[in-house]
Amino acid sequence: MLYRSLQDFTALNIGRGRARGQTWDQLGAPLGLSGERLRKKWPIGMITRRLDNYRAARAARQAGPANVSPAVPSQRRPPTEDADKDSDTATAAPDAGAAPFAAQTPPQQLASALSFLQRRTGKPLRQTAADTGISPSHLSRLLAGTRRPSWPVAKNLVTACDGDPHEVRRLWENAHRPTTPLPAPAPPAANPADDPEQARIQLRDAVRGLYLAADRPDLRRIRAATANTLTSGHIECALAGPHLMGWSVTSRLVFALGGRPADLRPLWHTATRPAPMPLPPLAPSASRLHLMAEAFG
Structure with a gap:
């Protein structure tokens, strides 16, 4: 005891x-x-x-x-909109008191994601460092969160560990974002994509990045971290499904994985915006200017 x-x-x-x-x-x-x-x-x-x-x-x-x-x-919970439930929530009562995954700073989330990918390979640090093209001591500092890699180094490390650089990109951008207001413009990723389809891709990659930073827990643990307000189907669809989930589901999942829903809400709004309708093609007769013969004298 x-x-x-x-x-x-x-x-x-x-x-x-x-x-x-x-x-x-x-x-x-x-x-x-x-x-x-x-x-x-x-x-x-x-x-x-x-x-x-x-x-x-x-x-x-x-x-x-x-x-x-x-x-x-x-008591630290995301917006309280009701979410649909299915039968698998009835079996999850023992985990109803589970709290969201530990909140981390953006640099910690990046280090956790990189560390998880490296551990999953089963390779020694020295071999991973050689595959990435950096020294073992530098790699150790990156995985511990005491140093932040440049994007080429982070991308090479993720690739060497058989990971998806798209899932890590948002984590890397957040880790390098200034923590205090500066007159310089914000990084490109701070603003949502203009194209709804591109925004959907970026949003899903951002959620998957948080999932990676949490060591890719099983769906049952994530469901418990939401106090069983989400079902396994909600979570699976948000992480890998073809359809964009509502903000209630997305915000609860982001919060449970240790992220900040407010950071992704602009991206979600863009992703749910209807795509602009293409203009109809002009008729052949309307595309040319017709003048009367008298106009030429």
Whole structure:
């Protein structure tokens, strides 16, 4: 019991530190661990699961043995529009108290996505660095979030790890966006695409990027992170389906994955805007100017 409490306390401190922008090296120093060692020992997914279990157990204790009820969902929630439910929500009651995935800063989200792709390959860091064309020490700093890569380096790294650069592009742009207002113009990705079809593609890539930064959890965990307000069908369609989901579903999913719905709402509005109707072709007779013979004298 004491060991479990200590582990919960450690997970809480690491999760809070990462949310505040602390590096893995800074968090590992009090524990006598290097940043890389701490990141491998305490991946974000493990921290999230432990904290979810802790919240559920604490809520059960507070409810008492005679009237055990699911944990109260986090009060930090997206817009409260009603979403349709299906039968799979009835089987998800044990996870009803799960909180959204740990909020991360944009640089942390980029580092988490790159780290997940690199771990999935099973390759040593040295081999991945050689495939990317950078040094192992530089790669280690990129994966730890202490350095931000240029786009060519990020793209080469994602490609070397068999990932999709389109899913990482928005994360990279957000990570390089200034945190304070500057007179310089905003990056191109800060403004939604003018074409609704292109905006739909960018929106889906942005949501998939958040899904990647959360270590691509299974649909059941994502559904629990939305307090079961979304179904597995909603989530699967938003991530991979051909149709654009409503803002209620999209915002809840973005929030549950640790993103900020307000950042993607302009893109969603553009994506849902009807495409302009093409102008009808001019009739052949209307495309030429006819003058009477008398006009030429």
